[in-house]
Amino acid sequence: MPGAQAFETDFWKDANLRKVWDEIVPGEPRKTIPCTLTREAIELYCRSVGDTHPLYFDEAYARTTRYGGLIAPPSIHIMLMFACTPADDWMRSPGTVNAGQSWSYNIPARPGDVITLQARALDKFIKRERLFVVHDNVFFNQNGDVICSGRGWTIRPK
């Protein structure tokens, strides 16, 4: 993943470069960036949801399990979504409201994995004056194995 210096945390910056609802073309791939998933990023994510499971923290324990070593929790895609997209990606538009998501999990991500994302808007619609975009995403590891795939519904800022 990008270091703290590399990741732009001011989502207003570059806001004018991001596509608004009118410009988002369903089916068009989003730009993505491969990222290396670090043990530190996994541990930080786990702490943020109060997860202390030794599969994510204790290498000696993790080696004794069916996983054979440290893994990331399934929901690590929450962080990977931002780690694998550039600052002008429309998912960062201030005021983007998440309405719901669905995710399927294949194999776990692991520390050191080089993660790639294939992502696109799949659909857009207007409902009760709200501008919705459906996005779909698939994360892969460096071997081309699917880690997880998911779809989300966001309400776009006007």
Added chain:
Amino acid sequence: MTVTFESLKAGDPIEGPDFAVSRESIRLFCDASLDYNPLHLDDDYMKGNFGKTNFGGVIMHGMNNFGLISRMITDWAYPAGAIHRRLETRWVKPVRPGDTIRPSGIIKAKQVTAKSRWVLLDVVVRNQNDERVATGEAMVEFPEA
């Protein structure tokens, strides 16, 4: 007691721990998820209207609910040798600093397929007033030993 596919039945509950939501917990989730949307950071921005909605102040990331539900499922599945395979969620109500939320679930059905065994769960996150803030469905695989 470790759960087994055979022993589970529709209506069985699962539960996760309480999660205290604060400005600090939301800020930590920003750093952990890399989602720095001002919805979660900027009170002045949140005084404005979002279409017909006014949140009145910063709100927790919807995906923080998702992470808590997912953690409840893995905590339940790992000791049983089971695998968290799917989670679908919708956000029903915003969560704010000062709220305490708790995920729970209930087994809806079991299903045996050609090559594996599955447990389907309804999941929910409730706040301290017992209001639903997130709802969803999950799927856990219990592979044959």
